[in-house]
Structures are given as C-alpha cells and as structure tokens.
Amino acid sequence: MITKQTKVFEITDMDNKLKEELREAAKVLRDGGLVAFPTETVYGLGSNALNPDAVRAIFLAKGRPSDNPLIVHIAELSALKMLVPAIPTEAKILAEKFWPGPLTIVLEKLPQVPDVTTGGLPTVAIRMPDNPIALELIRQCGYPVAAPSANISGRPSPTKGEHVVRDLMGKADIIIKSYDCKVGIESTVLDLTGPVPTILRPGILTPEQLGQTLGKDVVIHPGILDQSTTHAGPNSGTTAGTDTHLIPPKSPGMKYTHYAPKAEMVILRGAREDVEREIERIRTEREQTGSKVGLLLFEEKDFEKAAHDFFAMLRDLDDQNVDLILAGALNEKDSIGLAVMNRMLKASGYKVIDV
C-alpha cells in the first residue's frame, strides 16, 4: 500500500482561506483522491461516489470488507437524480424535514452508481450532512461523495479531527480538521425500499420522530432489537443466546464487529447501584492482579451526551492503555439509549453481565 503525503487543513470558520482550501480538496475529489471531512455525526472519508476506482481506494485505505456498502453524501436535492430513478414520496417528506441532518435513506439505485459503492446491492444509501464545510466541499466537488466513517475499519468512529489524523495520516490525500462532531454517533439508516420503513442502524433521529413525520409506523430491524440477547459471547454472564443467524442482516454493516477498543470490554446491566457495586468489586479484584481497569459510565438520563461522548471515551481509554473496560449499560427502552447500546455491544463483542 502506498503512503501518501497527507495534507492537513485546519478549518474552523468560513473565511477566504477556507474557500481556497476547500477548492483544492474538491479538486482532489474530482481527480479520484480521498478527502476526510467533518460532518455533524462523525468524520467521513470521502471520494467521488460515481468513480469506482476512487471508491475502491476508500476500502483499501480503511481496510474495509468490500461487501459493506458506503453512504453517499449530497449537498442539494437536485443531486438525487444522479443516484436514483425516482424519489418516493416518503423520501421527499423525510428529506424536507430532516436534511441536512443525521438521516440516511436507502433507495433503489440507478445503474450508473457503481457496485463497489453499494457493495453490489441494487440500493443506495444517501444523506445530506449538516455541516457547512461538508456541504461546501460536496457542492464544489460536483459529484455525490461516498464516505464511510474516517477510521481504520474496526476502530471507534472518529468524532475529533485528531482521531482522523491518527488513523488516516499517509492514507488520505487531505484531512480537513475542524470542530468536534456535534452528534457523536453515525446517522440513523432508514430503508425505504421494502413494504414498511425500517431502521437498519439506530441513531440520534428516532423511529418515533420519523414515524410522526411520515404519519405511519417506522419499525426497527429485528436484528437490532435482538442485539443484546442474541449475541451471547464469551464471559457473557447470564445473557441467554439464540442464533443470530436466524435473522439475516439487511444492512451488511450489521454483521461486522465494530468499534473495538484494544482492551477487553464488558458491559454490566441492571439497577444502577447494583452495576456500580459490581464494577467496584471487579475493578478491585482485577487491580489486585496488576490489571489496569477503565470505566465507561454515563449519566442515566442524558442519552444525547452519552452519544456525543461515547467514541471519544473509547479512544481515550485506549490511549490510557487499560487492560479492561467496565461499561454501564444504557436503557434500551429509550431510542437514543438503544442507539448508543448498539455501538457499545459491538465494541464489547457482545459481552454482557446481568447483575
């Protein structure tokens, strides 16, 4: 793999320098290169979505499995005609209400959207990010921009510019470093190609919000709802396991272990005081044998803050070289709690202890 001379642009406001640097970055995209940029959810690693070689370079840079399709980013609704044969009414309603914003919509694709972008699927996932730098970059590029999260595959998603520099120095042509991402977890992915609007990846926009806007039920893919009971991993305590393969993943991303910190990670679930007591007990026990233990505990009700902090905390714990991370489960009855738990379970390899 070739090492690139990555340029890092620090951009925090829309002055003239920004315009110049964005022009350069947009040209790199048009020429088939890779540009990492901020969005409101997490940083993305972008290339021209309609250029198969450019998209292939993203998979190589990230070490991403080639059957895991990318999200295509647009800056204006008129760009949809480059991607889809028709815009269903439901997509129009949602785009009007939530774009730019943390919602990705899966639609039937046009043949000119390359297979490598969609992992060979007949559908394409599209979103309009809510970040002025991302929007200006995509607008100036002139093509839709395919962009997965700007991390090495399997590592926590990047929510700060420095995370991207760590992971992609020498791999991207340009890294645009800006403010920390507002949301902190990736967009809600909603499939509109089936009979019922179905959430394939939970995010900060909830099924309740989407359903209310559409005036009909939005369901969560059963593979997500079963996440905490179907994957009994090693050390999984009392979690009962059924076979995950009974529910085929609709979104290829659902089947990969993600976000893994270097340390072993275990989630403790139960009443708060029981969880805290058990965490203290395990911590004391492990520290006595010389292990370094890190904690991942969030305020019980501030789910948006948990979403905002989650990936950055995982990376901090990695930097502290802990051997074991003890995490407190969030309430999955809350839709944002469910979204953060979806990432937490993957990060832990589905290791849950019910206390």
Ligand code: TXA
């Ligand atoms: O917030 C986000 O969505 C960020 C920022 C950069 O926009 N992007 C992101 O991309 O999270 P990525 O590649 O890390 O995740 C894409 C997810 C995966 O779970 C993938 O399987 C799913 O979207 N996906 C993409 N295309 C799909 C399709 N045609 N059908 C079903 N799922 C799809």
Ligand code: MG
């Ligand atoms: Mg990702």
